[in-house]
Amino acid sequence: MTGGRNILALIPARGGSKGIPRKNIRLLCGKPLISYSIVEALKSRYINKVVVSTEDEEIARVSKKYGSEIIHRPEELATDTADSDDVITHAIKVLGEGHYTPDVMVLLQPTSPLRNAKEIDTAIDIFLHQDCDSVVSVSETPHSPYWSFTLEKSFLKPLFDEKYFHTRRQDLPPTYIPNGAIYVSTPEKFVENKGFYGKKIIPLIMSSLTSIDIDTEFDFLMAETILNHRN
Template identity: 45%
Template sequence: MKQEVLAIIPARGGSKGVPRKNIRLLAGKPLIHYALETARKCQALNRVVVSTEDVEIAELVADVGSEVLRRPADLAQDDTPMVPVIQQAVRSLAEDGYQPEIIVVLQPTAPLRRAEHIEDCLELISATEVNSVVSVSLVPAHFHPNWQFILSEGGELQTFSGRDLDGIQTRRQELSMTYTRNGAIYAVRRVAFIECESLLVPPCKPYIMASEDSVNIDTEEDFWIAERYLLQRQNEIETG
């Protein structure tokens, strides 16, 4: 039997790194439109809601025919974690009798995510016994934990891994592959999310995405990089 899948797009109005980034134009469209368009193309999603406290974002979302779920202002602060935001949305919908089997979180800050990425994640969580799936991307070798340093209280260089300085691996080929969350997709079983109060409930499977699909906008530079990729993608479509 097909499982009911809810997608939540969390989109608050404030942002320190890039002011009003969720509605800032990116390659000619407000940033949040990319999440909405991708969700609309994904046939595996039964319902899509945008959680926001912001009037302008709510109006923009409603104008394109998408569903808005009002969020309390105290859940839209700079230091507000993601989990309470999703909890509020899930509780609000449950009060109206809507209780999906799977919850998908799509952050607007990942505009290069595609519908097939979401579908792949849902296929992974549906076809296995895992409680959650999270999208990740490969960490470049020069950012590998074994090659990172911290400063001691005295200002001396120390390895992040705790190894001696002369014990650092110098050959890239000897490094194990490491991954980082790219913010594009979280998929979690609703019951597991409620019980564990986390989007990453073990057993958790990774969904590995290419670096060019994994830009997560947090800075002006990220905006520039994402726009370059989007324009390149549009050009490839137009030229066939």
């Protein structure tokens, strides 16, 4: 299904986590969090290589168990302040040294366990058949930024034109935020745009249910509730 293309799924997973200790391998409904991303990537009709980038031996061991290859990243790329773009660049460089150059790369963050193979393939399909720099998964913002304020000299100031405060919610323009689940581009466009955000970004609009990005204990509870309901 790849048409001779090398399509890489890259899953970045470091060992440290301030909010939830050992988050990437914490059990979610009996399975390590990272396993959900690996399993769905392996189900993809397009992806022919799945790689986890990590500095952590336990994460590497768990990831191999679920079928992923491993790139061992240096410690300086696994700190709280490490740039995720540098992690991606490092992975591409290591793969190139092993004579593998992806034509398309798909970034899958392990904190999005409800994102599925069908959504991954839809994003790739869009990227392959439309003129764009990248495809980025998004979800509709639950609270419109058109009703937002900023502070100016201790007083609330509308972030946008105050006319929006006299507009019904359903009449406001829809707005979207990246949900962190899926990013698709090429290594060349990634370097050119210094990331996944170029001039031509096509959204993959996902539901709020599959857009959960686990960062807190509440997110974990929400994901567990949804997964248990599915089962």
